[in-house]
Amino acid sequence: MLAEMKQGLTVTFMALATGLAPVAMAMDGGPADDRWIVEADLVQVAQVADDSVSDPLEGLNRVIFDANEFLYSMFLRGPTEMYVGLVPPPLRSAVSNMLHNLTTPVILANDILQWEWLRAGQTFQRFAINTTYGVGGMFDRAAEMGIERHSEDFGQTMAVWGVPEPFYLVLPLLGPSNPRDAVGKLVVDRFFDPLGLYMSNIEHDEGIYSRAGVGAVDQYAGVMNELDQIKKTSVDYYAAIRSMYRQKRNAEIRNGAEADLPPIPDLGYELLPDAGPQPASAGGEPKSRPTGEELGADPARQSPVVPVSAVSPEATGVAVSLN
Numbered sequence: 001m002l003a004e005m006k007q008g009l010t011v012t013f014m015a016l017a018t019g020l021a022p023v024a025m026a027m028d029g030g031p032a033d034d035r036w037i038v039e040a041d042l043v044q045v046a047q048v049a050d051d052s053v054s055d056p057l058e059g060l061n062r063v064i065f066d067a068n069e070f071l072y073s074m075f076l077r078g079p080t081e082m083y084v085g086l087v088p089p090p091l092r093s094a095v096s097n098m099l100h101n102l103t104t105p106v107i108l109a110n111d112i113l114q115w116e117w118l119r120a121g122q123t124f125q126r127f128a129i130n131t132t133y134g135v136g137g138m139f140d141r142a143a144e145m146g147i148e149r150h151s152e153d154f155g156q157t158m159a160v161w162g163v164p165e166p167f168y169l170v171l172p173l174l175g176p177s178n179p180r181d182a183v184g185k186l187v188v189d190r191f192f193d194p195l196g197l198y199m200s201n202i203e204h205d206e207g208i209y210s211r212a213g214v215g216a217v218d219q220y221a222g223v224m225n226e227l228d229q230i231k232k233t234s235v236d237y238y239a240a241i242r243s244m245y246r247q248k249r250n251a252e253i254r255n256g257a258e259a260d261l262p263p264i265p266d267l268g269y270e271l272l273p274d275a276g277p278q279p280a281s282a283g284g285e286p287k288s289r290p291t292g293e294e295l296g297a298d299p300a301r302q303s304p305v306v307p308v309s310a311v312s313p314e315a316t317g318v319a320v321s322l323n
Contacts, residue, residue: 098136166180
């Protein structure tokens with residue numbers, strides 16, 4: 001019985017950590033690359049009919065979405081509120097920085113697979129600088145030197161290679177995704193994570209649980225308030241998250257090339273503690289990425305933009321990704 005409970009907790013925490021935020025994820029640049037602090041009375045989610053979105057499993061997706069919301073509120077909100085209330089912002093920022101630093105091998109591998117040699121060099125520089133001068137990644141000294149962080153995953157790599165996004169999918173615990181990103185992030189990227197592979201090989205369960213649990217709380221802490229405001233101001237919370245996730249994901253695939261993207265919470269699998277948006281592309285012009293048609297999507301059928309007004313009253317006031 002104890003073994004079964006232990007296994008269940010492992011699966012839950014690992015799922016939460018890989019990208020949670022209801023979204024994930026929508027989801028740390030605790031590792032997607034931006035954190036948005038949204039003020040309640042300024043949040044306005046313009047609910048637009050988006051029947052054209054490819055969501056053939058909407059009925060099932062909504063059931064899973066509601067189940068995820070229940071699980072977050074029951075098992076994650078309490079610990080996260082305690083974490084935010086008791087841990088000072090500088091320490092929370094250090095935790096997020098360390099978690100992001102640990103994802104460097106995954107980012108570097110995907111930079112190389114996308115033939116992004118300049119960004120790969122910057123990823124390596126950031127790891128070397130932050131691991132040493134940044135005391136194990138607690139301080140983002142590389143950013144202070146002008147080497148900005150960015151995130152990559154195999155889902156983005158497959159998009160660059162021309163693999164289309166089949167349809168919208170909500171994963172249990174992990175939230176918004178699609179088949180391409182789910183395979184990329186949850187299957188392939190695990191093989192690029194040497195620390196995770198090492199702990200798994202030596203059966204270091206305590207290390208696996210600790211990393212997963214801390215990552216889950218850190219990620220959810222970065223989007224909890226924003227998601228609450230979106231929920232209060234949107235006519236259809238599910239549709240709002242779906243629209244924002246797809247917009248955010250498309251921007252990530254293009255390295256932030258979409259200048260007209262409204263400020264939204266990161267719905268990806270990684271969330272960062274920064275209070276404002278990062279530069280469009282770390283280290284140069286945005287690379288050439290597939291267009292909507294090249295990705296298999298009709299531009300006329302893209303999800304509508306869901307504008308959200310945002311302000312940043314605090315640097316670390318409070319990411320998820322959810323995948």
